[in-house]
Amino acid sequence: MSGDPYEILGLAKTASADEIKSAYRKLARSCHPDLNPDDKAAEARFKAASQAYELLKDPETRARFDRGDIDATGAERPERQYYRDYAEASQNPYQSGRGFEWFGDASDLFAEFMRQPGQRQGTHGGRHRGFHAPGPDRRYALEVMFMDAVKGGTTRITLPDGGTLDVKIPQGVQDGQTIRLRGKGGPGMGDGPPGDALVTLTVKAHPVFRREGNDIIITLPITFDEAILGGKVEAPTIDGPVKLTIPKGASGGQILRLRGRGVKPAGQANAGDQRVELRIVAPEKIDSELTTFMQSWRKSHPYNPREGLMP
Numbered sequence: 001m002s003g004d005p006y007e008i009l010g011l012a013k014t015a016s017a018d019e020i021k022s023a024y025r026k027l028a029r030s031c032h033p034d035l036n037p038d039d040k041a042a043e044a045r046f047k048a049a050s051q052a053y054e055l056l057k058d059p060e061t062r063a064r065f066d067r068g069d070i071d072a073t074g075a076e077r078p079e080r081q082y083y084r085d086y087a088e089a090s091q092n093p094y095q096s097g098r099g100f101e102w103f104g105d106a107s108d109l110f111a112e113f114m115r116q117p118g119q120r121q122g123t124h125g126g127r128h129r130g131f132h133a134p135g136p137d138r139r140y141a142l143e144v145m146f147m148d149a150v151k152g153g154t155t156r157i158t159l160p161d162g163g164t165l166d167v168k169i170p171q172g173v174q175d176g177q178t179i180r181l182r183g184k185g186g187p188g189m190g191d192g193p194p195g196d197a198l199v200t201l202t203v204k205a206h207p208v209f210r211r212e213g214n215d216i217i218i219t220l221p222i223t224f225d226e227a228i229l230g231g232k233v234e235a236p237t238i239d240g241p242v243k244l245t246i247p248k249g250a251s252g253g254q255i256l257r258l259r260g261r262g263v264k265p266a267g268q269a270n271a272g273d274q275r276v277e278l279r280i281v282a283p284e285k286i287d288s289e290l291t292t293f294m295q296s297w298r299k300s301h302p303y304n305p306r307e308g309l310m311p
Contacts, residue, residue: 003072005052005065013066017057024053033158043162051160054139058200061139075136075186132190140199142167146206149173150216150238150263157199167199172214172265175203208236214263214272221281222246237261237274244276252280 006013009023027049029035036042055074056062064070142157152171156164165184173179178200185195203211210217220235230248234241237258244256255275262272283290 005055005072008048008052009056017059020053020056024049024057047160047162050158054141054160057141058139070136074138132192133188134192135186135188135195137195138185138197140165140197141202142199143202143204144169144173145204146209146211147238149175149201149203150209150211152266165197169201170266172263172268173201173203174211175201177201209238211263214265214268216262216272216274217277218274219277219279220244221279222250223281223283227251227278227280235276238263246278250278250280252278254278 006015009015009020009027011019011023015023028046031039031042031045031049033043033046051073054061055065055070055072061070061074065072070076140157140159142155144153144155148155148169150172152173153169154166155169156166158164165181167179167181170179178198181197181199183194184197187194208218216238218236220233222233226233226246227250228248230246230250232243232245235244235258239261242258242261244258246256255277258274258276260271261274264271
C-alpha cells in the first residue's frame with residue numbers, strides 16, 4: 001500500500017477539507033476492525049486511512065507535508081545541509097575563526113581536534129556529546145459524546161499503529177478544541193524527551209441540548225393550556241430534570257433562563273446558564289369540543305398578533 005496519504009484516501013492533492021473528511025469516513029466505515037475482526041487486510045487499510053487523515057485534516061500539518069517538511073508519518077524530515085553550510089556555520093566547533101581551511105599536516109589536525117571542548121572522553125576526562133532532540137508531536141482526531149465534553153470523562157482511541165491511548169476529556173471542552181497529552185507523541189532521539197500527542201476533539205450533537213459558549217439551549221414543547229394558564233412543568237438540564245415555571249400567557253419562541261444550569265469548564269468559577277425556548281404544540285387530534293370552543297372564543301375575543309408587521 002502506498003505511503004502517500006492522498007493516494008491512501010483516493011484523493012488528489014487539491015482535495016478540499018470536506019472531501020478529505022468524507023473519503024476518510026467512507027474508508028473507516030468499510031474497513032473498521034470492529035466490523036472486520038478477522039480481516040487483517042481491512043485492519044491495515046483502517047490504520048493507513050487513519051494515519052493519512054490525521055496528517056491531512058489539520059491545514060497546518062497538511063501544508064508542512066506538501067512542502068516536504070514532514071513525511072507521511074508526521075515525522076520531521078532532516079534539513080538538507082551541504083558540507084560548506086556546516087563548515088562555515090558559526091556554531092561549528094572546528095571552524096576556529098578560519099573557516100574550514102587547513103594547511104598543516106595530519107598530526108596538527110588531530111591535535112586541533114583534541115583541543116576542542118567537550119569532544120574528549122574516557123581517560124582524557126571529557127564527555128561525549130551525542131545528538132539529542134525531542135520527539136515529534138503526533139496529531140489525532142477524536143469524536144466525543146456531548147455529555148463527556150460537558151462533564152468530562154475518559155475515552156480510549158486506537159492509534160494508526162494498532163496501539164491505544166487513553167485520553168482524559170477535561171470538563172467543559174468545546175468542539176474543535178485541541179488538548180495536549182505530554183509525552184505521548186513520537187520517541188525522542190538520543191536522550192531527547194518524547195513529543196506530545198495533540199488530540200483535536202469533535203463533539204457529537206445531542207438530541208436535546210445545544211451549546212453556545214457556556215450556555216445550554218433547549219427547545220421545550222408546551223401545550224395550549226400550559227401557555228394560556230401557566231404552571232410548573234419538568235424541563236431537562238445537563239444535571240437532570242428540574243421544575244420550570246411557565247408564566248401565564250406564554251408565547252411560542254419565548255426564552256426562559258435557568259441561572260447556573262449551563263456548562264462549567266474546568267478552572268472557571270461560574271457555570272453558564274440554560275436557555276429554554278418555548279414551543280407551543282397543538283394536540284395531535286382536534287376534536288369537536290375544542291373546535292367549537294375556539295370558534296366561539298375567536299368571535300368574542302378577536303385580536304391580531306401580526307398588527308404592524310406588514311408595511
